Amino acid sequence: MILRYEGTRPPLREFGILIPTARNRPQQILDALRADADLGREAQWLIGPDGSTIGRADLERVHDPAYVERLFGEGLEAVLMSVFELVDEHGAYHRYDPAIATRALSGMFDGTLHGLAGTCQCGREALRRGFCFYLGGGSHHAHYAFGHGFCVVNDSVIAIRRLQHEGEITRAWVIDVDAHKGDGTAALTRGDESIVTLSVHMAHGWPLDLPALDADGQPHPSHIPSDIDVPIAAGAESSYLPRLTDALEELSRYPRPDIAYVLAGADPYEHDELPSTRDLRLSLEQMYERDLRIYDYLGRLSIAQAWLMAGGYGERAWEPYPPFLAHALLHKP
Numbered sequence: 033m034i035l036r037y038e039g040t041r042p043p044l045r046e047f048g049i050l051i052p053t054a055r056n057r058p059q060q061i062l063d064a065l066r067a068d069a070d071l072g073r074e075a076q077w078l079i080g081p082d083g084s085t086i087g088r089a090d091l092e093r094v095h096d097p098a099y100v101e102r103l104f105g106e107g108l109e110a111v112l113m114s115v116f117e118l119v120d121e122h123g124a125y126h127r128y129d130p131a132i133a134t135r136a137l138s139g140m141f142d143g144t145l146h147g148l149a150g151t152c153q154c155g156r157e158a159l160r161r162g163f164c165f166y167l168g169g170g171s172h173h174a175h176y177a178f179g180h181g182f183c184v185v186n187d188s189v190i191a192i193r194r195l196q197h198e199g200e201i202t203r204a205w206v207i208d209v210d211a212h213k214g215d216g217t218a219a220l221t222r223g224d225e226s227i228v229t230l231s232v233h234m235a236h237g238w239p240l241d242l243p244a245l246d247a248d249g250q251p252h253p254s255h256i257p258s259d260i261d262v263p264i265a266a267g268a269e270s271s272y273l274p275r276l277t278d279a280l281e282e283l284s285r286y287p288r289p290d291i292a293y294v295l296a297g298a299d300p301y302e303h304d305e306l307p308s309t310r311d312l313r314l315s316l317e318q319m320y321e322r323d324l325r326i327y328d329y330l331g332r333l334s335i336a337q338a339w340l341m342a343g344g345y346g347e348r349a350w351e352p353y354p355p356f357l358a359h360a361l362l363h364k365p
């Protein structure tokens with residue numbers, strides 16, 4: 033089943049943010065799936081919001097209460113300026129022009145909360161149906177007391193802790209194959225044996241090139257390891273799939289979870305346009321095989337699969353999804 037939420041990410045330009053974004057990726061994916069005659073009527077494979085909402089308590093199970101207070105209070109705009117890097121080191125606006133904004137910057141957080149509800153619903157649908165792919169989510173860079181990398185709060189950890197709180201699940205895995213390390217997820221779940229994290233990512237580059245110490249002289253949490261980390265060096269694309277298979281095998285040594293969240297970023301794709309992902313260039317076939325291996329692996333173990341779209345930049349960032357989704361919709365896990 034595919035889950036679509038509308039309006040979670042209004043165009044950044046409406047908020048005065050001048051970061052170039054591609055066309056609507058969920059729409060491009062859905063257009064391709066609708067053109068696939070094998071899939072039948074979309075009512076059979078596409079669902080929308082179930083009306084559930086996300087509250088402050090859901091965020092406080094994961095993030096610093098003082099940070100959550102800023103998000104729900106006067107500090108929100110400053111947090112968003114920092115997360116989207118809208119001020120440079122000299123204090124001047126960076127790719128930000130409030131004069132062209134048609135909406136208040138703080139309004140962006142409403143979309144974030146709406147999108148978070150989708151990540152939670154994706155988990156519930158996965159528990160009920162075996163597989164659900166949410167055309168959104170994957171904000172894996174948000175840490176305990178701050179957001180960065182365009183991630184305000186960490187949606188997969190918020191969803192898992194909520195499902196645990198509601199008694200729906202006990203254990204979860206997070207399998208993160210976005211090009212960037214799932215640094216926030218690793219840090220937030222360190223010491224929590226009920227959540228096991230696997231991240232396959234570029235060996236170098238953001239966030240792994242951040243200083244070892246933060247501004248207060250404390251170790252920067254982006255360097256906290258996942259339970260299993262698989263760093264892929266530049267030019268080592270041919271090792272990607274074998275190392276993914278080995279990592280999944282290693283994951284089997286942990287207790288079986290009730291659910292796995294999969295962060296299926298498209299930014300390892302060779303046609304991704306974000307300059308910082310240039311070191312990892314998987315072909316369309318390798319991307320398909322990546323997703324298939326995870327899907328089949330979880331299917332063999334009968335683990336509920338909640339997939340999130342995560343990163344992907346540029347005009348072709350939608351391309352890796354339809355072949356895998358068509359397969360998943362036609363072949364039950």
Ligand SMILES: [Zn+2]
Nearest residue numbers: 210211212343
């Ligand atoms: Zn990414």
